[in-house]
Amino acid sequence: MLKRINVQELTLGMHIDGFCGPWMDHPFWRNHFVLTDPLDIDRVLASDIRDVWIDTSKGLDVPPGTETVMQVETIQAVVQEILQAEAPARDTTPTSVAVEYARAAQICAKSKQAVIAMFQEARMGNTVNTELAHNLVNEVSDSVIRNPEAMISLARLKNADDYTYMHSVAVCALMISLARQLKLDEAQTRSLGLAGLLHDLGKAVMPMEVLNKPGKLTDAEFRIIQSHPVKGHRMLADKQAVDDIVLDVVLHHHEKMDGTGYPDRQKGNSISLFAKMGAICDVYDAITSNRPYKKGWDPSESLKKMAEWTNSHLDPQIFQAFVKSLGIYPTGSLVRLTSGRLGVVMEQCASSLLKPVVKVFYSTNSDMRIPPEVVDLSAPGCKEKITGREDPEFWRFKDLNELWSGMAQASW
Incomplete structure (x- = not known):
């Protein structure tokens, strides 16, 4: 009760x-x-x-x-009570990533509740509250403008049980960040944020036992899941609730460059720019997130894997822009420095994708933890460089997320 x-x-x-x-x-x-x-x-x-x-x-x-x-x-x-409350004033004043974490965490919590409400409405056959959805996009967009790393990084720290809802929030943030990297106009950027928020709406009518199945799906179950883009598109198109960009991404974010995607097996240039963006953002958040059936990959490992899928699955040029929006070593990546110390990436450097801010906390030379130290690899006179990424599964540091975010686990 x-x-x-x-x-x-x-x-x-x-x-x-x-x-x-x-x-x-x-x-x-x-x-x-x-x-x-x-x-x-x-x-x-x-x-x-x-x-x-x-x-x-x-x-x-x-x-x-x-x-x-x-x-x-x-x-x-x-949820309806909370969402009917007065929205905060728009604020896009740039902030540090540390300052933005607290605001982004609140936005994640509220957004999750709102997405749950929208999914419930869709499940009951009601019209999605587009005013609510637009307000959420504004909140996420303002956070990305203030500091793009905080919202994107925190949204990745979702609990496996909340994946369906927080995945929508994360893809919304990733789409807005990528749109800004591609220098799309404000109207397109807002539509793409909304597309990210609603891209999986069709999953609201998927059987929960299939959607959250911990093991491998049967062929019949996979066909059910493959129907979610069509169902989501139909929900939104029938109510004429959103624009063509949103409808396109909802329907085609699972298309692949080689034509093996679904639902329409579109290929190459027949896939729109917006759907290609949706595919990249959807895949990145999916493979970096903990799911009921698997643990998420490290951010930098995920980018490496995705690079192997360009041309066959993902558009290579848009993927390059996506990497620039996140960094070669995205926030949360475990890396090794030339000194032999291990650290976790805390913040990106605007002038160099290879010189982020890193919190070092382990010495491989002495094989022991050391007092955490923040190292700005772009600082004048800094002799440290990243020699490569490290596999968190090998090292099994239990506090890796807490080291870069200050939060042991997601609580949205």
């Missing part, structure tokens, strides 16, 4: 399931967690938030007889 209560009723052991108010008004980067620290209650009380949602199935309930503002059986009402 979900209950909306006044913040004065909060006690330790309650499971927060959403804050009622503008997106950026509450003091936390996550929206779903159990209250275990009295200081967290103090932070809520000190904020402008007056009501919160709690999930009594995951934490303590209010005492019997306590008046609640509202209670519902499904999360959909919660």
Whole structure:
């Protein structure tokens, strides 16, 4: 049971399931967690938030007889309540990646809830709330403009169970970043962000046992999954809810350069620029994300694999632009330096794809952890260089994501 209560009723052991108010008004980067620290209650009380949602199935309930503002059986009402709140003012002032992480994390949390709501609407045969979708695209776009790395990197840290929803958010961010790299106009960039957000809408009507199957799909199950572009396109086209760019990407983001894709087996130049962009962004997030049936690949390893798929699957020129938008060693990549130290990429360098900012934390010479040190490889006088990427599966550092993001795991 979900209950909306006044913040004065909060006690330790309650499971927060959403804050009622503008997106950026509450003091936390996550929206779903159990209250275990009295200081967290103090932070809520000190904020402008007056009501919160709690999930009594995951934490303590209010005492019997306590008046609640509202209670519902499904999360959909919660999501609609949050999304009807006043949107924050648009802000595209450039920020550092460290500063943007906190804002991007909040946007990820809110976006996930909104995508869940849109998928629920689609599943019930209702029209997708395009105003809501456009607001989300604006939020993601503003974050990418402020600092492109934060949103893209954090959206990759999705839990396997949330893959379907957060994948949509991640592809939205990747499409906006790639569109900016290709210097497309503002209208096209907005449409491509919306296309990324809605590209997998057809999966809303896929059987959950097939969509989340941990093992290999049968031929029959794969044919079911292959129908999602057509179903998503039909949902949006029938309601005339979006423009032709969005419809094209939704329908054709699984087409391949050699004509072996689906649903129309388009080939080469018959595939639009926008669908080619969708294919690249979709593949990158898919292979870097943890899924119910596999662990995600390292970002730089993923780019190496994708380079092997150009011409047959991906457009090589657009892929080159995609690499420039992320860096040769994207944020989160594990790399080895000339000194023998290992580090994780924290931030890209605008002047050189080969000289990112790296946090070193391990010495292969002494085979031991060392105090973390941030090294800007582009700094004057820096003699360190990257000699190559390292396989995280070999080293098995459990805190790799925390080292570059400050967050041990995703909590959206």
